Amino acid sequence: MVFQTDVPQRLKVNDFSLKLANVNGTGSSSANNLLVRAIFRMGVPVSGKNLFPSNIQGLPTWYEIRVNKNGHVARARRYDVMVAMNGQTYESDIAEVVSGGYTMYDSSWPLDKALIREDVTYLGVPLAEMCNDSFHGPRERILMKNIACAGALVAMLGLDMEVIAQLLTEQFAGKDRLRASNQTALRLGYDFAAEHFDHPLPCRVEPMDATRGSILIDGNTAAALGCVYAGATVAAWYPITPSTSLMDAFTKYCAKFRRDPDTGQNNYLVLQAEDELASIGMVLGASWAGARAFTSTSGPGISLMQELLGMGYYAEVPAVVFDVQRTGPSTGMPTRVQQSDILSCAYASHGDTKHVLLFPAHPAECFSMAATAFDLAERFQTPVLVLSDIDIGMNDWVSPALEWDDDYVPDRGRVLDAAALRELEVFHRYEPADRQAVAARTLPGVSELGAYFTRGSGHGSDGAYTETPDQYQAVVDRLTRKHAAVAEHIPAPMVADKAHAPLGIVTLGSCELPVLEAIEILAAQGVVADYMRIRGFPFGAAVRAFLEAHETIVVVEENRDGQLRTLLTLETPVPKEKLESVLVYGGYPMSAEEVVDGVTQIVGS
Amino acid sequence: MPSIVKPSVTNPGLERNALGLTMRDYEGGMSTLCAGCGHDSVTAAITQALWETATPPHMIAKLSGIGCSAKTAAYFARGAHGFNGCHGRMPPIATGASAANRDLLCIGISGDGDSLSIGLGHLAHLVRRNVRMVYVIENNGVYGLTKGQFSASADVGSTTKRGEANHLQPIDPIFLGLSVGATFLARGFSGDKRQLVPIFRAAMAHHGLAIIDVISPCVTFNDHEGSTKSYLFTRQHDVQMTVTDFVPPAEEISATIPDQGVISIPMHDGATLRFRSVPEGYDPTDRAAVMEHLMASRGRGEIVTGLLYIDEQSSDLHELGNTSAQPLTQVPFEKLCPGSAALAEIGFR
Numbered sequence: 001m002v003f004q005t006d007v008p009q010r011l012k013v014n015d016f017s018l019k020l021a022n023v024n025g026t027g028s029s030s031a032n033n034l035l036v037r038a039i040f041r042m043g044v045p046v047s048g049k050n051l052f053p054s055n056i057q058g059l060p061t062w063y064e065i066r067v068n069k070n071g072h073v074a075r076a077r078r079y080d081v082m083v084a085m086n087g088q089t090y091e092s093d094i095a096e097v098v099s100g101g102y103t104m105y106d107s108s109w110p111l112d113k114a115l116i117r118e119d120v121t122y123l124g125v126p127l128a129e130m131c132n133d134s135f136h137g138p139r140e141r142i143l144m145k146n147i148a149c150a151g152a153l154v155a156m157l158g159l160d161m162e163v164i165a166q167l168l169t170e171q172f173a174g175k176d177r178l179r180a181s182n183q184t185a186l187r188l189g190y191d192f193a194a195e196h197f198d199h200p201l202p203c204r205v206e207p208m209d210a211t212r213g214s215i216l217i218d219g220n221t222a223a224a225l226g227c228v229y230a231g232a233t234v235a236a237w238y239p240i241t242p243s244t245s246l247m248d249a250f251t252k253y254c255a256k257f258r259r260d261p262d263t264g265q266n267n268y269l270v271l272q273a274e275d276e277l278a279s280i281g282m283v284l285g286a287s288w289a290g291a292r293a294f295t296s297t298s299g300p301g302i303s304l305m306q307e308l309l310g311m312g313y314y315a316e317v318p319a320v321v322f323d324v325q326r327t328g329p330s331t332g333m334p335t336r337v338q339q340s341d342i343l344s345c346a347y348a349s350h351g352d353t354k355h356v357l358l359f360p361a362h363p364a365e366c367f368s369m370a371a372t373a374f375d376l377a378e379r380f381q382t383p384v385l386v387l388s389d390i391d392i393g394m395n396d397w398v399s400p401a402l403e404w405d406d407d408y409v410p411d412r413g414r415v416l417d418a419a420a421l422r423e424l425e426v427f428h429r430y431e432p433a434d435r436q437a438v439a440a441r442t443l444p445g446v447s448e449l450g451a452y453f454t455r456g457s458g459h460g461s462d463g464a465y466t467e468t469p470d471q472y473q474a475v476v477d478r479l480t481r482k483h484a485a486v487a488e489h490i491p492a493p494m495v496a497d498k499a500h501a502p503l504g505i506v507t508l509g510s511c512e513l514p515v516l517e518a519i520e521i522l523a524a525q526g527v528v529a530d531y532m533r534i535r536g537f538p539f540g541a542a543v544r545a546f547l548e549a550h551e552t553i554v555v556v557e558e559n560r561d562g563q564l565r566t567l568l569t570l571e572t573p574v575p576k577e578k579l580e581s582v583l584v585y586g587g588y589p590m591s592a593e594e595v596v597d598g599v600t601q602i603v604g605s
Numbered sequence: 606m607p608s609i610v611k612p613s614v615t616n617p618g619l620e621r622n623a624l625g626l627t628m629r630d631y632e633g634g635m636s637t638l639c640a641g642c643g644h645d646s647v648t649a650a651i652t653q654a655l656w657e658t659a660t661p662p663h664m665i666a667k668l669s670g671i672g673c674s675a676k677t678a679a680y681f682a683r684g685a686h687g688f689n690g691c692h693g694r695m696p697p698i699a700t701g702a703s704a705a706n707r708d709l710l711c712i713g714i715s716g717d718g719d720s721l722s723i724g725l726g727h728l729a730h731l732v733r734r735n736v737r738m739v740y741v742i743e744n745n746g747v748y749g750l751t752k753g754q755f756s757a758s759a760d761v762g763s764t765t766k767r768g769e770a771n772h773l774q775p776i777d778p779i780f781l782g783l784s785v786g787a788t789f790l791a792r793g794f795s796g797d798k799r800q801l802v803p804i805f806r807a808a809m810a811h812h813g814l815a816i817i818d819v820i821s822p823c824v825t826f827n828d829h830e831g832s833t834k835s836y837l838f839t840r841q842h843d844v845q846m847t848v849t850d851f852v853p854p855a856e857e858i859s860a861t862i863p864d865q866g867v868i869s870i871p872m873h874d875g876a877t878l879r880f881r882s883v884p885e886g887y888d889p890t891d892r893a894a895v896m897e898h899l900m901a902s903r904g905r906g907e908i909v910t911g912l913l914y915i916d917e918q919s920s921d922l923h924e925l926g927n928t929s930a931q932p933l934t935q936v937p938f939e940k941l942c943p944g945s946a947a948l949a950e951i952g953f954r
Contacts, residue, residue, distance in 0.1 A: 455689040
């Protein structure tokens, strides 16, 4: 049952990667989750990335776990352990195993020839056989096979069985039968592995204390909580992968926190719209009426929202949009990652439009940037788009614990109440009294004195219809100034420039981890680089200063066309030729290796 | 073209409503529509209904899309906020506004292009959600602002000014509404204000979405011989199914229609809707029967008007969502934010 290779595997404590190859729709996610959570609870930095197909059942799906004591948990491209459970992908799966690595397979059947490699050790566990003997019905047998597999991995990776038992207790609280069958399956796998193989493997987990104070959370859940905490009351959406779980989580936490204990009534309303044109329309209507309102969507939804986003910009109506990006163009690859909506969001809609963007890099920022987004949207009376992606949104990340300042007061911007309106000689919606970039707005239902006609058609500073050049330009020129004024309110870029190197690496969002890891690897190879992660648009002085201070700048991002690079050349004075690109856009999360290769090519040439 | 400001000259002898406001106070900007446009008559009927019901102007939210109809939202209730959105998108914008502040009286003004072509999907879903609002379709069978193309409500055989006939089947908002669960459906004619005003008043009191399809002839592009949406054709083919009277809460019923054969429907706010069926046995609370009646009328080439269907019992958007009685815009932030302690309790470990 054990095919032992002669290629030695060196000891890799808390520093290895593992990949589980499965068929989707067989319920492998709870087993995957169990493993990652156990490693996390053992205090060891870990990531779990679900590479799943846009499909319900029958296609290949993978789950990648990377364990790294130094916190480098970006995607690895080679694996120490492969769990090969899907005959459809044996060939490509086995090719990704490191020399001297391990492959676990279901030895209920003979080892498939396609899986055989001289330099890999095979661990056969008769999962199907064991589960057929112990469980009844095809559904339970298939589900428990995954748990039994996890049990074998618990033994082989040296995971703490007590931690696992505790997780099962929590997961199946009040569901004793399910807990028992999971426990049985886990034990089956564990005992078999413990009895038949040397364990744990050289790549193993040992307890550390590196995750204290951290949480394990996905970005969509964090963003949803951020919206609850920021006081959003109206949410409108249309189901679309990978943003659906954001609204699911918002609904869940609203049910928990927003049901008035006295009346039993809801202090929120979630509207499942007929399409994304409607969902952004509902958000604009609700924001116009004075609520904090948002929608969550992905690329195709952004395309559909263009017209009304332009109206929000021109008529100066706040809106918050979470765009959990996926691979485009068109339908693209709905369950794969890209950062390819940057330009279509920055300039969404026809005519001269410019929007405010935020780029969270991890779940904690998805949470904190929700309040930032609502504050900016209301302060500047304009749509704000938060560009997350499926990697941040749907994968569990070890994240700093979410923090909330109880002294937070929402920035509702300039809104005139009835008393303030009575003080005014006349109310002009689009004419700031103090020549600032933002004029005060009024809400319906407050006072006749604040009544005005919100329109996407040409209007002057008084809000009335116009087709007169001067009146039209007075408004759109102020919008230019207003957009520029947002820059200093955008979260400052994260900069690491102590090296004062001539080379600067600029990135955004979920590229953070692979880029930081790559910078370490490059430094070890003698290539020193400063670092800047941009956290929003319009770009502020700190972004411009970094671009100015470096001779060569490499912009690392996940799209084909270098959209962040383009935005930087359009919206800052940086000379275009100073910016180089490293682009990863095949749909899988970026790895440090890709960044190192890309930067080396640029610097070396 | 700048907007035209209406001079605010008030005759001191004008009658005042319960709020002490005159009809002038419910007017808006000067209309820039063509002289004789049906839409201006609809505006006048809405203005009168708002004045009669003594609705506080600041509690009205006027919403519209794009088209000639959309402009009319600027021509009444100058003391109300208006939102002139994008083409066909008024229903979701109104849904959002109503979701945020349930105390607003949302009045949506739309047209046949806005509601039955580009925004047809939104209209159908607005009906399904039963958003509490008045939804007026100023229906003239033609695209006016783009100079006379057929709209989706144009009847088969109706001709353009140049004599070209429409061959496509029309979409009838009343049939659409019946099929997707509308709770208030009426049809009026811009030329019959006496019929329209009580319908608007009933619509404002209705517990849910009230759709009023108003045949509102386009004098410039669709009022010629051969058009089935002209003043003349509508007058010749108008068949009233019901005669409606509306009695506000706490007001004695002083009938403007003869008592004989009158049916009274209590409205949610305590008002009473009274109507008399013109064809004997027409029951606007029986969806299947209404459908049958209207199908037969259509077969006879009639343009049926009056309150055609009403269901005062179905839940509206906020009941379906179990939303707080207090408008969401007024719920204090302390009640919305669970605070740091709750966040720590969630765990995520």
